[in-house]
Amino acid sequence: MGAGPGGATAEQFIVAAQKATNQLKALLANAEPLLGSECASAGAQRSGSAVDALLSEITNSLSQALASLQLGPLDSQAPPAQPGQSSSCGGGRRSTPRRSGQRVRMDGACRMIVLRNEFQDSYTWRKYGQKEILGARFPRSYFKCSRNSSCPARKQVQQTDADPSKLELTYLEAHTCDDDPPPLSSHLVPDTMISSSTQGSTARHVPAPVPSSAQQHHIGQPSSLPMITGPMMMAGSNVPRTTGDLVPSPPAPVAAAVPALSSNTTAKYDHVPDDHTTFTPLADQEEQAEVLLFIPSPACSQSELLPTEVANGKVELHGPPVWMDHDVACDGGEQNTVSDFAVPELAVRLSPMVLFKMRN
DNA sequence: TTCATTTGACCACC
DNA sequence: GGTGGTCAAATGAA
Numbered sequence: 025m026g027a028g029p030g031g032a033t034a035e036q037f038i039v040a041a042q043k044a045t046n047q048l049k050a051l052l053a054n055a056e057p058l059l060g061s062e063c064a065s066a067g068a069q070r071s072g073s074a075v076d077a078l079l080s081e082i083t084n085s086l087s088q089a090l091a092s093l094q095l096g097p098l099d100s101q102a103p104p105a106q107p108g109q110s111s112s113c114g115g116g117r118r119s120t121p122r123r124s125g126q127r128v129r130m131d132g133a134c135r136m137i138v139l140r141n142e143f144q145d146s147y148t149w150r151k152y153g154q155k156e157i158l159g160a161r162f163p164r165s166y167f168k169c170s171r172n173s174s175c176p177a178r179k180q181v182q183q184t185d186a187d188p189s190k191l192e193l194t195y196l197e198a199h200t201c202d203d204d205p206p207p208l209s210s211h212l213v214p215d216t217m218i219s220s221s222t223q224g225s226t227a228r229h230v231p232a233p234v235p236s237s238a239q240q241h242h243i244g245q246p247s248s249l250p251m252i253t254g255p256m257m258m259a260g261s262n263v264p265r266t267t268g269d270l271v272p273s274p275p276a277p278v279a280a281a282v283p284a285l286s287s288n289t290t291a292k293y294d295h296v297p298d299d300h301t302t303f304t305p306l307a308d309q310e311e312q313a314e315v316l317l318f319i320p321s322p323a324c325s326q327s328e329l330l331p332t333e334v335a336n337g338k339v340e341l342h343g344p345p346v347w348m349d350h351d352v353a354c355d356g357g358e359q360n361t362v363s364d365f366a367v368p369e370l371a372v373r374l375s376p377m378v379l380f381k382m383r384n
Numbered sequence: 385t386t387c388a389t390t391t392g393a394c395c396a397c398c
Numbered sequence: 399g400g401t402g403g404t405c406a407a408a409t410g411a412a
Contacts, residue, residue: 150387151389152405153404155391155402158400158401164403166404178403
């Protein structure tokens with residue numbers, strides 16, 4: 025993918041633009057009190073909302089452009105597999121180039137692109153397969169939750185074509201092993217990502233681990249940065265390898281590039297404050313925003329993933345991605361509760377304290 | 385010996 | 399018919 029001299033370069037430009045936009049938002053937010061206190065005329069307010077709208081549009085456009093780059097247009101010609109790549113994976117027949125991910129999953133899923141080669145979640149995973157994906161330079165690895173053999177949770181890990189240092193993670197099905205939660209937090213990104221209630225099966229699944237307060241919306245990851253910044257590859261990690269526990273990958277340079285692919289299960293334990301409803305976002309939110317980009321799978325639309333207010337951009341949010349339960353109307357009029365992450369990059373800013381603050 | 389990973393083969397879906 | 403997803407035997411590591 026990527027235009028001409030490197031799609032990754034274009035990607036970097038977009039990311040930089042996103043960052044600049046966020047900084048501009050912050051500057052404007054700081055300037056608002058000055059403007060608003062004495063000059064809070066209706067005209068100024070209109071001007072402010074227009075600026076907000078423009079900024080939102082810029083942000084959304086950049087996010088979608090980035091997503092397009094990273095996922096690739098459906099009809100794009102993906103680069104051919106590298107000769108050196110393993111081709112021994114089963115069923116590796118191929119003829120017509122086809123972008124990986126083009127096939128639409130019917131069970132729903134959410135895709136998360138790890139913009140940095142750092143990511144962990146709170147579950148242990150066991151690799152059960154690897155396969156060459158047509159049109160993708162790198163094979164896709166398949167993982168199952170290893171905590172409980174009956175747990176249907178699965179994870180797919182694949183290096184992105186544009187930037188091999190980035191991993192594309194797709195989570196499928198919800199964990200049912202939550203009766204026996206990990207020693208520490210289990211409600212961290214991204215335990216499960218249940219999407220589209222149009223796929224009846226997924227909507228029935230147990231939502232992601234819910235804080236004891238059982239609130240309508242879950243703060244996904246109070247300590248998100250510590251969790252995110254934990255090296256996914258576990259290279260150099262001192263997490264011990266024990267049965268069913270974490271499996272640190274070897275500290276080989278290659279493994280460092282793509283830990284979960286070359287090695288094994290990923291897991292770690294993340295500290296989470298007891299009170300999930302209140303936490304102080306880490307100072308470097310710009311940094312944080314760069315780390316993860318949550319992208320709904322092709323099988324589910326933005327409006328399916330998010331509450332209507334969010335999808336319509338009427339909600340102002342700040343902070344890291346958060347868990348949300350929200351009701352979604354199915355075709356038959358039936359209501360299903362769907363748990364998922366908000367998609368801050370695509371939608372809105374998330375508030376760690378007040379998850380949904382309605383904008384008038 | 386146990387358990388995780390690898391990988392060829394099979395199956396379902398489009 | 400082609401592809402992605404999963405299974406399961408073989409293999410390797412602890």
